[in-house]
Amino acid sequence: MARKKLKLEYITNDSARKATFKKRKKGLLKKLSELTTLCAVEGCLLIHSPYAARTEAWPSRSEARRVLERNKVKLEFITNDSARKATFNKRKKGLFKKVSELTTLCGVDACAIIYSPYAPSAEVWPSQAGAHSVLKRFKNLSQDDQGKKMLDQEKYLKQRIAKAEQLLEKLKKNNREKEINNIMYECLNGTRNLEGLNLEDTMDLCMLARKTSKEINERIVSLEKNAGDN
Secondary structure, three states: OOOOOOOOOOOOOHHHHHHHHHHHHHHHHHHHHHHHHHHOOEEEEEEEOOOOOOOEEEEEOOOOOOOOOHHHOOOOOOOOHHHHHHHHHHHHHHHHHHHHHHHHHHOOEEEEEEEOOOOOOOEEEOOHHHHHHHHHHHHOOOHHHHHHOEOOHHHHHHHHHHHHHHHHHHHHHHHHHHHHHHHHHHHHHOOOOHHHOOHHHHHHHHHHHHHHHHHHHHHHHHHHHHHHHO
16 A cells, blocks of 8 residues: 655644644654764754744764664664765755654754765755754853753763663563453463462562552442443
8 A cells, every 4th residue: 555645734733733733753763873883974964943942953073873763774873985975865865854844744943954075065944044043042042051951972872771671671660460360360261370480470460469459449339330220
């Protein structure tokens, strides 16, 4: 099935626009991170939006050595010259497209600037004048204000790692709950003996049994109340 083409126009609904902005901003940061690391170029992204009191900035240098999750891209410098140039052109195009979509859909001001060995001068989006306008607003901020919303490669990767760790903990918790549920059903069915459980399993099973018993009692009270009303 062909992927539905995005209708690129300003989003009038406030909540939908804000949600889209956050999602696409995150995608932009990832695209720029991949571009600068894979192709050994320098780039920056500046975004002025109503969703932050200060300009949000992403200055980057070719220093990341981590693997990003999406598509299992191995994030490391590409040593082959022709492959690196092809990757640069492809990802630069994708990056500029993402910036264009973010600014159009969410009504924010942004610019992207890339220095590379593949062009005699900086490549900018949307234009030299547009980039100068955004940069001027950024430079007019105090040094403190410029830094408060600035996100570099290290901070970006730390955020991703923290999010991945939170997801891992959530998955571990869900798996543990499923495991204890299975143990409880096996004990009720007589296929497992309580004496074979260790201390941790026994304590978790006890907590689950109490929780289940409480839910059953609450359900009984609710049913009795409904029966009395009828």
